[in-house]
Amino acid sequence: MNKKTIQANIELHTRLADVYKDTEPHYRPENVARITEKLATIQKSNEAVSLLDIGCGQGFIIDIAKNFFKKIRGIDITQSMLDKVDTSSSNGCDISVSISTAETITYENNTFDVCTAYAVLHHLENVFVVAKEACRVLKPGGVFYSALDPNYYYWDALKTLPIDREYHGFIAKELENTLKKDRELSETYNIPLDVIDTAESFKHIQGGFKEENIIRWFKDAGFSYVQICYEWFMGQGTYIHDSQLSSLVTGIDAYLQEMIPVSRHLYKYISIDAKK
Numbered sequence: 001m002n003k004k005t006i007q008a009n010i011e012l013h014t015r016l017a018d019v020y021k022d023t024e025p026h027y028r029p030e031n032v033a034r035i036t037e038k039l040a041t042i043q044k045s046n047e048a049v050s051l052l053d054i055g056c057g058q059g060f061i062i063d064i065a066k067n068f069f070k071k072i073r074g075i076d077i078t079q080s081m082l083d084k085v086d087t088s089s090s091n092g093c094d095i096s097v098s099i100s101t102a103e104t105i106t107y108e109n110n111t112f113d114v115c116t117a118y119a120v121l122h123h124l125e126n127v128f129v130v131a132k133e134a135c136r137v138l139k140p141g142g143v144f145y146s147a148l149d150p151n152y153y154y155w156d157a158l159k160t161l162p163i164d165r166e167y168h169g170f171i172a173k174e175l176e177n178t179l180k181k182d183r184e185l186s187e188t189y190n191i192p193l194d195v196i197d198t199a200e201s202f203k204h205i206q207g208g209f210k211e212e213n214i215i216r217w218f219k220d221a222g223f224s225y226v227q228i229c230y231e232w233f234m235g236q237g238t239y240i241h242d243s244q245l246s247s248l249v250t251g252i253d254a255y256l257q258e259m260i261p262v263s264r265h266l267y268k269y270i271s272i273d274a275k276k
Helices: 003-016 029-046 060-065 127-137 152-159 169-189 193-199 211-221 246-258
Strands: 050-054 071-076 094-099 112-116 138-150 225-233 267-275
Touching (some): 029 060, 029 112, 029 138, 060 071, 112 127, 152 169, 152 267, 211 225
Parallel strands (some): 050 112, 071 094
Antiparallel strands (some): 138 267, 225 267
């Protein structure tokens, strides 16, 4: 990550530090439940003890992982975010955080059982370099997990739609979010638009992540297994709380998952599961 990108990320997250949990979708209850289940499964399946969280921010992953792991380390480049991480633990989990870039992790080879980078990859310039670092610090057989990074096919589908037409509620909402959200963020918190674009280059400049690129980067970085999952189809987060519709939502998700890759443009985010 070059100095311009680092500075943009530090400026963006310093300005958002006091409102971060209110502006990010991480903290929505349906997402917290999903990540809790995911981390519990990773820990149990791999009998994992230690976890490194790259780009830990204010500790979203740490807050959940401390219930399952015995040792957690978090790294981030923004001190104002690290200042808000809760390193306490009721079950004796050893937690500490420190300043570090994702490209130059200071921990030794073969240190951690699990490495996470939640909603982080789209803030980077060179994912391959970070994948290499993650692979290096993982023990043999160690697991990498990331999620909530933009799916290229979703954003591309929205960008190709004519903007002078009326669309169904969810499409209209997503178009508005895509075209106006960052401008509103800029105006509300006095953040220059070019700072937002630079801090999230993979989202705003490159348009999200393509499955084939990620698989190649992680394989070349040394991972023996890489799987890409598509998550949160359009409207899923709205209907998932409706008890009368939740089973229908589950069924729709299952059907769309079976239809991938044809249906992958309907999912907003991707997640990555990789094994060293």
